[in-house]
Amino acid sequence: MYFYPTFKFITKNLIIVNIAIEDLTQIYPNGNRALKDINLEIKDGMFGLLGPNGAGKSTLMKILVTLMKPSQGKITVNGLDLQKNRRKVRSVLGYLPQDFRFFAKLSTWEFLDYSARLSGLRDSKKRNSEVDAMLEQVGLFDVRDRKANKLSGGMKRRLGIAQALIGDPKIVIVDEPTTGLDPDERIRFRNLLSKMTEKEMIIILSTHIVSDISSTCNDMALLDDGQLVFNGSPDQLIAKAKGHVFQLSVSNAEFDRVNEKYNVISTIPSVNGWEMQIVADEFTEMPATLVEPNLEHAYVYFMEHDLKNQD
Ligand SMILES: Nc1ncnc2c1ncn2[C@@H]1O[C@H](COP(=O)(O)OP(=O)(O)OP(=O)(O)O)[C@@H](O)[C@H]1O
Ligand SMILES: [Mg+2]
Missing domain, CATH: 3.30.70 (Alpha-Beta Plaits)
Structure with missing residues (x-):
């Protein structure tokens, strides 16, 4: 299991409009400058973060989900300082880390139920129906009793995205979710995410695979060696x-x-x-x-x- 702080307890009355990143720099203790003076605004819809290995994508995502404090710079969510409002922002966050793992003991259903509880769904009846609906949505309902760590690679990724999406988050951050997926799974995954963008929410998808940035991304950024080298629509890049x-x-x-x-x-x-x-x-x-x-x-x-x- 990937341990990250229990995100989703507080209220969900925050309506997300935008995330503003100002002069963001991240220098790791060993001196690696992973992000260099990033300025970026992210609005509702699907945002694609593209860049080669080591570009700084995961670093930026860890800062956005408040797992890491930036060396310099400021991030605001709807004008609220991210560092000063961590609990509030976490309560509306869903996150799929790049190295996501599961508790070995839990079944697929139990794992998602556990995630739903973390996201603040306390009413067990409501939770049961939301967990079942989400399992249907990601195509895992038939394997709900199988141990989560015994699922295929593609199914694990889908369960990973399900735990990020459950509990009605307003910001969903998924880090390289398609790594290791075959083309069918990749298309399925893209369709699943693009369906989500019909809701009022921000989805930030990081990838080093260009074809993951589909036409459903209304906005994208290109990171290279810690620098923001492009921000705009895929059509503008083309x-x-x-x-x-x-x-x-x-x-x-x-x-x-x-x-x-x-x-x-x-x-x-x-x-x-x-x-x-x-x-x-x-x-x-x-x-x-x-x-x-x-x-x-x-x-x-x-x-x-x-x-x-x-x-
Ligand atoms: N904990 C750490 N300590 C020191 N340097 C780090 C640490 N984590 C990442 N880095 C360095 O920071 C830079 C950015 O890494 P990061 O993982 O954010 O890139 P990435 O774009 O997510 O790459 P990938 O596509 O391989 O996942 C790289 O040079 C990496 O070696
Ligand atoms: Mg990464």
């Missing part, structure tokens, strides 16, 4: 790569040179060599067609080029 994604036919002899010189997105074998997609500021050295960028193209283009800190 727009930055327009005119910079090229498709070319490359012979076997040219393959290595092109591969070394450019950021290659994909290679498909063709009759005479390879069809390659690359991202580049410009490309004139051989015939190429422009490709309409997608989010993955944009991510590579943005991370590999000197677009950082530009608007």
Whole structure:
């Protein structure tokens, strides 16, 4: 079981409008600067936090759920200082940590019932029906009596998200929830979360997998080496790569040179060599067609080029 403080006891009358992060810096005791002067506003809906390994995503999430105090900077939730209102904010939080584990002894149903109690659902009749409804929603009702630690990887993730969602939280923070999931589970998971955004709540989803940031994310941020390098909608990020994604036919002899010189997105074998997609500021050295960028193209283009800190 992952131990985190008992979050959800207080009232739920806080209506979340936004989270404002100002000049946030986190330096670990060993000197690692995991977050560098982050300024960010997060509003209702699904917010995608994207970045490579070590970018600082989990650090930011631990600070947001008040498990860690930042070295510098301030976070407000609806104008309330997070550090000074920890109990109030925790009472409306659901959190799925990156390294989530379960009590070995509990069944799936018992575990979710336990989580529901922590989230403040005291009335046992109401709790029973909410636990059953949530198990249905995440597709675990049929395995409700199975020990939680005997579930498959995908099912464990779904139980993890269920414990974060139970008790009507207003802010849900999920850290790399799709790691290790197969494509079917990943789609299922995305659908589950996007259904949630119909409610008035903030969902913050961190990932290093670009395709997890679906069109359901109305807003996103890109973290790289502790710095916020982009904040905006996925479409705005995609727009930055327009005119910079090229498709070319490359012979076997040219393959290595092109591969070394450019950021290659994909290679498909063709009759005479390879069809390659690359991202580049410009490309004139051989015939190429422009490709309409997608989010993955944009991510590579943005991370590999000197677009950082530009608007
Ligand atoms: N407890 C710690 N002490 C010292 N440095 C740490 C600690 N936790 C994380 N770091 C460092 O801080 C930086 C950010 O780590 P963090 O775990 O927040 O990144 P992340 O974006 O979540 O990465 P991942 O995608 O691998 O989960 C990394 O350089 C990491 O090594
Ligand atoms: Mg992480």
